[in-house]
Amino acid sequence: MKFLIFLLVFAGALVSAARAESSFVHPGLLHTTSDLERIHLAVSSRKGPIYEGFKILEDSSYAKSDYGLKGPFPEWGRAPNIRKGEAESDALAVYQNALMWALTGKKEHARKAIQILNAWTMTLKKVGGIDGVLAAGLQGFMFVNAAEILRHTESGWTETEALLCERWFREVWDPPLEHYAYFANGNWETAALQTRMAIAVYCSDRKMFEETVRYAVAGAGNGSIPHMVVFPSGQCQETTRAQHYAQLGLGLLGCVAEVAWNQGVDLYGWGKNRILKGFEYTAQYGLGENVPFRHYLDRTGKYGRGGRNNNYDKISPLSRGSFWPIYERIFNHYSRRRNVPAPYSARVLELKGPEGFSRDHAGLGTLSHRRESKASPVVRSAPGVPSGFVMRSSGRGVRISWVGSVDPLGCSDAKTYELMRSSSPDGPFQVLAPSLRASEYLDEPLKSGELYYYKATASNEVGRSAPSATIAACAGLPGAWGSSDIGATTVPGFVEYNGDAFSMEGEGDQVGGRADTFHYLYASMEGDGVITARVRRPMSSQWATPGVMMRANLRPDSQHVSVLLHPHWNGGLVSRMEQGGETITGKLEPIGEQYVIKKNRLSAPYWIRLERVGNTFSGSMSPDGIRWQGLGSVNVRMEQAVYLGLPACSQLRGVTTTLTYDRVSTSDWKMQDRWPVSSF
Numbered sequence: 001m002k003f004l005i006f007l008l009v010f011a012g013a014l015v016s017a018a019r020a021e022s023s024f025v026h027p028g029l030l031h032t033t034s035d036l037e038r039i040h041l042a043v044s045s046r047k048g049p050i051y052e053g054f055k056i057l058e059d060s061s062y063a064k065s066d067y068g069l070k071g072p073f074p075e076w077g078r079a080p081n082i083r084k085g086e087a088e089s090d091a092l093a094v095y096q097n098a099l100m101w102a103l104t105g106k107k108e109h110a111r112k113a114i115q116i117l118n119a120w121t122m123t124l125k126k127v128g129g130i131d132g133v134l135a136a137g138l139q140g141f142m143f144v145n146a147a148e149i150l151r152h153t154e155s156g157w158t159e160t161e162a163l164l165c166e167r168w169f170r171e172v173w174d175p176p177l178e179h180y181a182y183f184a185n186g187n188w189e190t191a192a193l194q195t196r197m198a199i200a201v202y203c204s205d206r207k208m209f210e211e212t213v214r215y216a217v218a219g220a221g222n223g224s225i226p227h228m229v230v231f232p233s234g235q236c237q238e239t240t241r242a243q244h245y246a247q248l249g250l251g252l253l254g255c256v257a258e259v260a261w262n263q264g265v266d267l268y269g270w271g272k273n274r275i276l277k278g279f280e281y282t283a284q285y286g287l288g289e290n291v292p293f294r295h296y297l298d299r300t301g302k303y304g305r306g307g308r309n310n311n312y313d314k315i316s317p318l319s320r321g322s323f324w325p326i327y328e329r330i331f332n333h334y335s336r337r338r339n340v341p342a343p344y345s346a347r348v349l350e351l352k353g354p355e356g357f358s359r360d361h362a363g364l365g366t367l368s369h370r371r372e373s374k375a376s377p378v379v380r381s382a383p384g385v386p387s388g389f390v391m392r393s394s395g396r397g398v399r400i401s402w403v404g405s406v407d408p409l410g411c412s413d414a415k416t417y418e419l420m421r422s423s424s425p426d427g428p429f430q431v432l433a434p435s436l437r438a439s440e441y442l443d444e445p446l447k448s449g450e451l452y453y454y455k456a457t458a459s460n461e462v463g464r465s466a467p468s469a470t471i472a473a474c475a476g477l478p479g480a481w482g483s484s485d486i487g488a489t490t491v492p493g494f495v496e497y498n499g500d501a502f503s504m505e506g507e508g509d510q511v512g513g514r515a516d517t518f519h520y521l522y523a524s525m526e527g528d529g530v531i532t533a534r535v536r537r538p539m540s541s542q543w544a545t546p547g548v549m550m551r552a553n554l555r556p557d558s559q560h561v562s563v564l565l566h567p568h569w570n571g572g573l574v575s576r577m578e579q580g581g582e583t584i585t586g587k588l589e590p591i592g593e594q595y596v597i598k599k600n601r602l603s604a605p606y607w608i609r610l611e612r613v614g615n616t617f618s619g620s621m622s623p624d625g626i627r628w629q630g631l632g633s634v635n636v637r638m639e640q641a642v643y644l645g646l647p648a649c650s651q652l653r654g655v656t657t658t659l660t661y662d663r664v665s666t667s668d669w670k671m672q673d674r675w676p677v678s679s680f
Contacts, residue, residue: 063097133177181223255362485517487556511564534608
């Protein structure tokens with residue numbers, strides 16, 4: 001008991017310091033101070049479900065203080081498998097020993113976790129392989145959770161060691177994860193998302209945390225909540241692939257929501273409890289009952305009805321009835337914290353409890369998340385910092401929304417929000433809306449084409465949160481830029497600008513044939529001129545054709561000349577010599593194997609350029625904006641005035657692609673790199 005009191009006092013002091021200095025709660029990933037207190041008391045009683053869950057941990061070979069390290073190694077990865085089994089074993093061992101230390105106070109477990117963590121920190125330089133995103137996302141989460149526990153308890157791990165580990169997470173684990181996995185099924189992305197969010201919390205990095213929460217609700221790939229749980233029924237992106245894959249993605253998404261909750265951000269409740277709907281749907285089907293089904297094509301265009309890799313057209317029975325150790329965390333959040341029924345998840349727990357773990361899942365949910373039902377929400381601490389900002393602009397203003405803030409200790413929602421705005425990222429900020437009841441606001445009228453910067457705080461009866469990260473948005477588009485759908489698209493496109501990049505959403509069959517369908521960001525140009533842009537990796541549709549373009553007009557059959565990057569990956573000069581004529585594609589030049597993974601994943605940003613001199617149009621591409629490779633020239637007769645710009649074409653019917661362009665410049669406009677902000 002003395003250990004517990006010391007642990008709570010020490011951790012409580014750190015929490016107070018964290019709120020004052022960085023607004024993060026520590027420890028604050030899967031386990032908080034109050035969690036450790038609750039679990040310790042239950043385990044000390046040596047009875048009940050939490051104690052039964054503890055026995056699974058205690059009996060685990062990975063949780064032994066005499067565990068023999070299998071690594072470390074300078075590199076490990078998947079596909080090809082490089083020391084994969086050894087890294088997976090040590091990841092489980094470092095997490096489970098850290099947890100054993102926090103629950104029992106036995107220093108030998110702390111020493112073992114520190115030994116494993118320090119050894120890997122000093123040795124591992126790369127997480128690689130074609131499946132490197134999945135490798136880093138699954139095992140990285142266990143390493144970060146261990147580090148978070150050790151750093152914020154009296155484990156004996158020094159702050160110098162903790163700072164070295166912080167650098168290690170940023171330089172070794174995050175690079176495979178920072179662009180998520182737009183090309184893959186949802187479980188890859190939720191793996192990346194959980195570990196990136198965990199790194200952000202461990203490093204007390206508000207900007208990075210904000211970006212991960214925003215990606216969870218509005219990310220382009222299959223791992224964001226609306227693209228993972230694709231319909232309000234709960235049907236998932238991988239429902240048609242296999243039930244164990246659907247559960248893998250859901251389980252990892254549950255970890256994301258738990259980390260966010262412990263920081264006072266309610267991803268669990270986002271979209272009317274959308275995450276719960278995915279769990280309940282999957283559990284119901286696994287329990288042998290019928291569930292509704294709708295055809296769906298995923299964000300990549302590879303999987304689902306009409307998918308170019310797998311034409312999935314029904315619910316997969318593969319692994320039906322097999323349940324992974326993912327349901328306890330979800331059930332206890334919704335049913336016990338929030339009093340929201342989760343009947344099918346409850347039935348799974350009756351069959352499978354107490355919950356264990358796997359190499360992909362930290363698991364141990366009965367031990368770490370079982371709790372008594374809360375009679376009603378109370379207010380015990382200030383709500384979390386507002387996070388997950390999504391900006392949608394128009395010529396008149398900006399619509400701003402964010403994820404709801406909560407007091408995670410009292411399970412109560414924020415009472416009000418205060419939204420602030422500035423014309424500069426450095427302020428001063430003026431209060432725009434002082435007492436918002438909902439986490440959204442329409443800011444209008446604004447000056448069209450101007451950049452604005454926003455911050456928000458959340459409040460309840462106890463206090464006010466620290467300010468959010470600063471978020472930029474443009475009212476409409478800058479300068480003379482405009483955008484429109486070209487041709488008969490079925491999903492309207494749009495463009496957002498944040499001062500650092502254009503983020504475009506566009507559908508469309510093609511830029512080709514006798515007529516085009518795509519979304520176009522454009523400006524008018526008189527006479528000779530040039531447009532240059534950099535394509536940021538990645539893009540959601542694997543058949544997207546990013547590029548730069550000059551068109552005679554905005555009709556779908558217009559004459560045009562374009563430099564396009566074609567799947568998978570070659571650059572070429574594309575032209576339509578006369579209105580309504582056939583499209584001609586010049587010689588395709590590969591961008592180089594060093595810039596491509598597995599022949600279809602752009603692994604680095606790439607530059608493209610189109611120049612007009614009279615009626616001669618010349619294209620080129622570059623890996624760095626310095627060394628340019630010519631793609632040839634064509635002669636196309638156009639009027640002096642043309643529309644130059646950037647296309648977004650998914651080449652998928654009914655599914656848009658997300659494309660991001662930065663370093664954009666024309667003869668009379670240049671994007672300013674004045675406030676570098678991550679763009680999703």
